[in-house]
Amino acid sequence: MDFIRDFFVNLANAWTTWISGGLPPWAVTVVNYLVVGIILVLMPVIATLTLTWMERKVIGRIQNRIGPNRVGPWGIFQAIADAVKMLIKEDIIPDNADRPVFNLAPILIAAAAALLWAVIPFGRGMIGQDLNIGALYLIAIGSISTVAVLMAGWSSNNKFALVGAFRVVAQLLSYEVPMVLSIAAVVLLAGSMKMGQIVEGQVVPFGLVLPLALIIYLLAAIAETGRAPFDLLEADSEIVAGYFIEYSGLKFGWFYIAEYSNLMAVSAIATTLFLGGWRGPGVAAVPALGPFYFAAKTLVVIFVLMWIRGTWPRFRIDQMLAFAWKALVPASLANLLWIAVMLKLPVPPGVQWALMLAGNIGILAVTLGLLGQAAQRHAERQGLVGA
Amino acid sequence: MADPTILTTAADSTLPFDDAVSGAVLEATPNGLVVAADKLLELATYLRDQQGYDYLSMVTSVDWPPYFEVVYYLYGVAKPKDLLVLKVRLPDKVNSVVPSLISIWPGADLQEREVYDMMGIRFAGHPNLRRILLWDGFQGWPLRKDYKESYYEEDTKPFKSRHPDGKHLWAEDRVPWKDNITYPVAWDPDLFTQPTVQYRKIMGVDAGGNGDGKDLKTERVLINMGPQHPSTHGVFRMVVAVEGEQVVGLEPEIGYLHRCHEKIGERNTYIMNIPFTDRLDYITSMSNNLGYVLAVEKLMGLEAPERADYIRVIMAEFTRIISHFIAVGFLFNDLGAYFTPALYGLRERELILDLFEAAAGSRMMCNYMRFGGVFADLPAGWVERARDLVWNRLPRVMEQFEDLLAGNEIFLARARGVGHLSAAEAIAYSMAGPMLRASGVPYDIRKVQPYSIYDRFEFDVCCRPEGDVWARFRVRMDEIYQSLRILKQALDGLPEGPIMPPGKRQYQIRVPAGEAYSRIEGPKGELGFYVVSDGKPNPYRYHVRAPTFINLTSLEKMCVGHKIADSVVILGAIDIVLGEVDR
Numbered sequence: 001m002d003f004i005r006d007f008f009v010n011l012a013n014a015w016t017t018w019i020s021g022g023l024p025p026w027a028v029t030v031v032n033y034l035v036v037g038i039i040l041v042l043m044p045v046i047a048t049l050t051l052t053w054m055e056r057k058v059i060g061r062i063q064n065r066i067g068p069n070r071v072g073p074w075g076i077f078q079a080i081a082d083a084v085k086m087l088i089k090e091d092i093i094p095d096n097a098d099r100p101v102f103n104l105a106p107i108l109i110a111a112a113a114a115l116l117w118a119v120i121p122f123g124r125g126m127i128g129q130d131l132n133i134g135a136l137y138l139i140a141i142g143s144i145s146t147v148a149v150l151m152a153g154w155s156s157n158n159k160f161a162l163v164g165a166f167r168v169v170a171q172l173l174s175y176e177v178p179m180v181l182s183i184a185a186v187v188l189l190a191g192s193m194k195m196g197q198i199v200e201g202q203v204v205p206f207g208l209v210l211p212l213a214l215i216i217y218l219l220a221a222i223a224e225t226g227r228a229p230f231d232l233l234e235a236d237s238e239i240v241a242g243y244f245i246e247y248s249g250l251k252f253g254w255f256y257i258a259e260y261s262n263l264m265a266v267s268a269i270a271t272t273l274f275l276g277g278w279r280g281p282g283v284a285a286v287p288a289l290g291p292f293y294f295a296a297k298t299l300v301v302i303f304v305l306m307w308i309r310g311t312w313p314r315f316r317i318d319q320m321l322a323f324a325w326k327a328l329v330p331a332s333l334a335n336l337l338w339i340a341v342m343l344k345l346p347v348p349p350g351v352q353w354a355l356m357l358a359g360n361i362g363i364l365a366v367t368l369g370l371l372g373q374a375a376q377r378h379a380e381r382q383g384l385v386g387a
Numbered sequence: 388m389a390d391p392t393i394l395t396t397a398a399d400s401t402l403p404f405d406d407a408v409s410g411a412v413l414e415a416t417p418n419g420l421v422v423a424a425d426k427l428l429e430l431a432t433y434l435r436d437q438q439g440y441d442y443l444s445m446v447t448s449v450d451w452p453p454y455f456e457v458v459y460y461l462y463g464v465a466k467p468k469d470l471l472v473l474k475v476r477l478p479d480k481v482n483s484v485v486p487s488l489i490s491i492w493p494g495a496d497l498q499e500r501e502v503y504d505m506m507g508i509r510f511a512g513h514p515n516l517r518r519i520l521l522w523d524g525f526q527g528w529p530l531r532k533d534y535k536e537s538y539y540e541e542d543t544k545p546f547k548s549r550h551p552d553g554k555h556l557w558a559e560d561r562v563p564w565k566d567n568i569t570y571p572v573a574w575d576p577d578l579f580t581q582p583t584v585q586y587r588k589i590m591g592v593d594a595g596g597n598g599d600g601k602d603l604k605t606e607r608v609l610i611n612m613g614p615q616h617p618s619t620h621g622v623f624r625m626v627v628a629v630e631g632e633q634v635v636g637l638e639p640e641i642g643y644l645h646r647c648h649e650k651i652g653e654r655n656t657y658i659m660n661i662p663f664t665d666r667l668d669y670i671t672s673m674s675n676n677l678g679y680v681l682a683v684e685k686l687m688g689l690e691a692p693e694r695a696d697y698i699r700v701i702m703a704e705f706t707r708i709i710s711h712f713i714a715v716g717f718l719f720n721d722l723g724a725y726f727t728p729a730l731y732g733l734r735e736r737e738l739i740l741d742l743f744e745a746a747a748g749s750r751m752m753c754n755y756m757r758f759g760g761v762f763a764d765l766p767a768g769w770v771e772r773a774r775d776l777v778w779n780r781l782p783r784v785m786e787q788f789e790d791l792l793a794g795n796e797i798f799l800a801r802a803r804g805v806g807h808l809s810a811a812e813a814i815a816y817s818m819a820g821p822m823l824r825a826s827g828v829p830y831d832i833r834k835v836q837p838y839s840i841y842d843r844f845e846f847d848v849c850c851r852p853e854g855d856v857w858a859r860f861r862v863r864m865d866e867i868y869q870s871l872r873i874l875k876q877a878l879d880g881l882p883e884g885p886i887m888p889p890g891k892r893q894y895q896i897r898v899p900a901g902e903a904y905s906r907i908e909g910p911k912g913e914l915g916f917y918v919v920s921d922g923k924p925n926p927y928r929y930h931v932r933a934p935t936f937i938n939l940t941s942l943e944k945m946c947v948g949h950k951i952a953d954s955v956v957i958l959g960a961i962d963i964v965l966g967e968v969d970r
Contacts (some may be wrong), residue, residue: 063730163951166631228725229797234926238723238952240617313797314723316952319634375796379803 007288009125040117040128044110044261049079051260055306062310065306086256089249094157097246101155106247106254109148113261119195120268123278123290127196134195135183138269139176142224145258146172149233152255153243162241167232167317171223174321175230178328179220181336182213186273188339189356199277204255207274209353210339212360214274216332218301221266225259228309232317265299268294275301326374331367335360407433418902419458419472427475428486431459435491439463440471441814443492445904446499447930448506449919450532454478455508457485458917460904460932464814464828467835470904477508485511494817497639497940505530505649520642520969523584527571529650530928536650537570541759543652543925582909585722607635610951614643615653618721618955621965625942625954632950637943641936643967652929657683657896658758660929665752667931670965671710673743674909676756681838682905682916683758685896694884695760696840701773702743702755703839703907704870708781709736710910711863711870713822714962718860719792721959722801728792735784738776745769758896760887772879777874778968785867793864802857806945806957809854816941819934820912821866824850825858833910839907843880844873859960902928911935911962931970935963 003010015035020028053068053076068075093102117139117224118128131137146168153165187193189209190201198206207214223230234242244255271277275297278290315323337358342352402412411426422430434440442464444869449456488495489508499510500519507528510516518525527534540546549555570576603871613624622643628636648667652660652788664679665672677699682689691699716732740750745766747755755762774934792798808818823830829850833841849865851858900922906915912934919928938961946954 059725059727063727064734065730159608162608163610163629163632228723231723232952237619238955309725310727311791312724313719313795313801314796314952316801316950318950319800376799 001263005286005288008123008291009287021129036128040364041114043117043264044113044257047264048257048260049083051264051302052079052082052256054302058303058306059310062307064108083253086253088249091251092250093230093247094246096157098155098157101151102246103251104153105148105152106251106258108151109145109258110254110261112141112144113258113265114150115144116265116269120265120272121195121199121277123293124196124283124287125292126278126342130194132194133193135187135198138224139180139183142179143172145174145224145262146176148258149243152247156243156246158246160174160239160241160245161243163239164233164245168243170317170321171226171230174324175220175223175328178216178324178332179224181329181332182210182217182220183273185210185213185332185336185339188336188343195272199272202276203273204278204353205279207276207357210274210335210360211357212331212335212364214270215364216328216335217274218305219268219328220310220324221270222305223324225262225266227305229261229312229314230320231309231314232320263302263305264298267298267305268300271297327367327371331363334363338363400950404430404433404438407437416474419474420475421701422475424475424477426484427473428488429472429489429493431488434461434471439466439468441465443488443494443817444819444906444913445915445917445930445932446488446495446502447917447928447932448502448508448530448618449928450530452532455480455483455506457486457502457508460915463804464823464830469836482899483508484511485509487516489513491813492817493944494937494940497936498817501936504528515638517584518642520630520645522642524579524582526574530653531649535571536647542654543923544656545657573661576643585954612955613640618959620717620959620963621968623958623963623965623968627946627951627954627959629951632952633948634949634951634954637946637954639939639942641939641965641968646970648931648970649929655926655928656721656894656924657898658833658894660926661756662752662754663733664931665754666966667933667970668710668909668911668914668935668964669751670713670964671706671910671915672751672753673706673755674907676708676753677703677839678905678907678909678914679916680756680758681907682903682918683896683898685903685905686901686918686920687758687896688899689759689888691760691839692885692888693840693882694764695886697877697881698746698761698765698886699756699839700841700844701874701881702746702753702761704873704877705739705742705773707870708867709739710962712736712866713862714821714863714910714959715788715792718856718956718959719798720964721955722798728788731784731788731791738780742769742773742776745772749968757887757892760885764886770881773874776879777871777878781867781871785864785871788864793861798860801855801953802860802960803853803855805856805949805953806859806960807853807855808941808945810852812944813854816944817937818912818941819938820909821859821862822912822938824848825862826854827852832906832913836906838905841873844876846870846873856956856960863962898922898924906932909934911964911967912938931967933967933970935961936968936970939963939968 016028016032023031024062030259054282055065056078057075068078071077071081093099116138119131119134121127121130149172150165153161186198186206189200189206192198192201227232232245239245244252247255271294276295280289280293283289283293339356342355342359345352345355402415404412408430411422411430412420413423414421429693439465440461441461442462444462445458445460447458449458455477457475457477461471461473462468473542475485477485478948487499489499490512496513496515499513499520500516502508502512503516504518504520505528517523521529525784529536531583540548543643596699607628607630608694610627610629611624612627613619614622624640624643626640627634646666648663649664655663661676667675712732712735713729716729719728720726742865743753743755744750746769747753747762808816808822808826810827811830813823818826827850829848831848832838833846834848846869849862849869850863898920900920902919904915904917906913913932914934915932917928917930917932942958942961945957949957
């Protein structure tokens with residue numbers, strides 16, 4: 001029974017004990033690293049296989065359709081069929097492409113997507129490597145995909161890809177700023193960059209204390225993963241597929257895998273930073289519940305992102321950048337400042353947190369009010385009649 | 388209903404407008420004023436500025452044995468003014484030149500190119516006179532009467548070779564490329580080389596770039612959007628010159644779906660053309676049918692029975708609802724809404740198509756109208772189903788659309804102020820339909836010049852002053868409400884009675900010689916059919932005024948200065964259907 005209560009950690013311990021019997025300690029470390037590494041590298045593939053099916057089902061239902069229902073029960077093998085199709089497709093490289101860069105880009109983007117999983121805690125003690133700069137690591141690794149996307153867009157020698165690459169530089173770099181600032185708010189509150197410690201610190205999920213930071217993080221995360229309504233990198237109705245227009249077969253598959261892995265990763269990060277990670281009722285007694293809470297919360301976030309994709313039209317690039325620089329960055333800066341001041345107030349933590357919540361809501365209200373006014377002014381300048 | 392094409396011209400010596408522009412009008416015929424080619428520009432300027440004929444609706448041409456005739460249809464739109472037809476006769480068939488009207492009405496641009504393409508009449512002063520519907524290496528001028536196509540058999544259908552001994556012979560059973568191919572005179576396929584296309588220079592960028600990366604040296608980049616592109620609504624190509632994201636020049640390239648509609652129309656007998664009109668704008672086949680049969684009925688002097696008129700109006704308004712649902716839905720697709728609004732629109736379309744299927748036997752290619760009536764009466768229970776849709780379901784769906792789409796902040800940010808066209812510009816560019824009304828011109832043919840029985844119904848002309856993409860969306864949404872209003876009245880007032888005029892139905896109708904132009908307010912704009920008859924069983928000239936084709940003229944004007952993303956949305960707001968644009 002005790003074994004079941006903390007099933008995953010106990011399983012890992014039993015495994016380590018078992019292989020320690022016949023191997024020297026350094027070999028045990030190497031084998032364990034390999035096993036964990038393989039599990040984490042498989043995460044993107046698992047994410048792609050499950051999330052493509054889920055997205056097609058969810059968006060199908062949003063659109064009054066059934067979605068995939070032919071391959072297997074409820075179409076669950078659709079993703080596998082798609083994967084097979086992708087594997088057997090011809091690999092085409094354009095004549096004038098910059099071949100090394102062209103070939104390197106999908107590898108780089110998939111690697112970045114896999115690396116993110118190293119610092120995400122699935123449960124208590126279930127983390128690839130609890131770095132003491134975990135949050136910083138996430139940001140650093142997240143930036144790699146910018147470079148990869150830029151490489152893909154430039155090396156393809158295609159004008160649509162080039163326009164996509166322009167947009168990548170503008171969009172991904174702009175949205176990194178509010179993203180970092182909203183993560184910094186959490187780091188301030190938790191007093192640590194360690195992902196494990198951030199989760200441990202969430203007696204109340206930080207999303208309830210810092211709703212503004214959560215919203216800003218989610219918006220920036222959508223932009224960073226290039227999903228609707230910020231999918232300008234690959235805007236299919238404008239620049240067809242954007243930066244990966246010239247990729248086919250498995251190389252295209254890597255972009256696809258990276259896209260869904262990133263979707264899952266940002267949802268997992270949002271869960272970890274704002275929604276209490278693996279915490280939930282009964283976790284203290286039965287730690288094995290942690291991963292299930294974590295997965296459930298992550299799925300909820302993913303569902304919200306899919307819902308947004310199925311509903312909203314896309315922003316335009318100038319509107320998007322203006323939104324980042326003129327709304328998200330000031331709001332998250334103000335938020336950060338407010339939290340820093342509150343943390344120094346000589347009052348008990350409960351009062352501090354209540355004040356932070358009040359400040360968050362206040363900043364959110366002011367931001368929305370200013371945005372509304374700006375839209376009104378813009379409409380008046382253009383001589384437009386109100387909607 | 389008075390025939391607007393017949394002018395009450397003076398039988399006496401004074402010719403119209405002779406006091407203002409002397410010598411311009413050579414002759415006043417019942418079908419229009421014959422104008423001297425060298426005085427055309429002067430007369431057109433006078434008509435536009437002094438007489439209020441501010442709208443060049445249609446430019447086309449007819450190949451008469453002694454001369455070419457270029458036909459101009461003018462209306463007054465800012466202040467509604469009835470039709471004025473100008474005709475320029477060009478006896479020199481080898482070197483026929485008319486002055487281009489593009490400086491007076493920029494809306495003449497694409498239409499004059501089409502006339503050049505089809506008839507070989509050159510327009511002096513046109514900045515970009517090259518083939519438009521046909522490909523740039525094409526030999527010959529296909530709508531000239533002496534043109535024989537490659538597999539030419541006979542001038543008119545039914546071809547005798549297909550009916551030996553009174554039995555039908557399928558064309559597919561023969562090997563057409565074996566023995567009956569005829570090439571144009573002095574054209575040898577072995578000597579043919581693809582000509583270099585001389586595109587207009589778009590804002591200093593030579594559009595002849597072949598995309599090998601060597602033309603990237605300038606700061607401006609040329610992007611070919613289409614013909615294979617997710618948002619061009621078919622095989623349409625926009626050559627876009629961009630600086631970064633900014634559009635600095637644009638040229639529409641069309642003709643990828645050209646199917647020789649007018650040439651086929653001249654080979655066909657009159658009734659054979661009805662199913663062909665279905666394929667023009669394949670979203671709105673009922674309206675196309677209606678426009679064509681009205682034109683031929685006008686020539687024949689035929690009136691449809693009352694019940695048929697009501698059924699026609701019901702079908703036309705249902706078609707308008709379909710078309711606007713699709714236009715709005717796919718506009719959101721162009722905005723990046725990932726198919727959700729489009730599929731919501733398509734779901735309602737399915738229900739209306741069910742009704743069409745029940746009445747006409749076909750969902751999309753209805754082929755339902757006939758000269759003097761409709762093909763079949765409504766089946767039992769049809770009216771009840773239609774009433775359920777009109778009274779219960781569609782108003783509710785419209786509420787959903789308003790909730791989901793109309794108030795969406797992203798949509799407002801993307802659509803307002805984008806693709807602006809002022810009222811004067813919209814008229815000058817010959818815009819029609821929702822495009823014109825969204826620029827603040829309350830011009831609706833159903834009100835201005837009611838056809839069929841539209842004068843019996845109460846409805847408002849939907850009009851917005853903004854002239855941007857948002858206004859075009861809003862006008863379409865409002866028109867759905869007005870269509871529902873008309874449908875309610877029509878379904879309530881639907882009388883019993885015959886659906887065809889008395890007498891035996893004829894497949895080979897007799898159409899007296901003459902010419903007729905009938906225009907209807909199609910869902911996408913003024914849909915006109917110009918039919919010239921010489922008394923034979925097939926039309927002598929058959930021309931379609933395709934609203935979306937002419938609406939494309941202003942595309943560059945609307946797009947320049949906006950982003951690439953906007954150009955896609957602006958195109959989506961024109962609501963083109965390539966079947967009609969390319970014909």
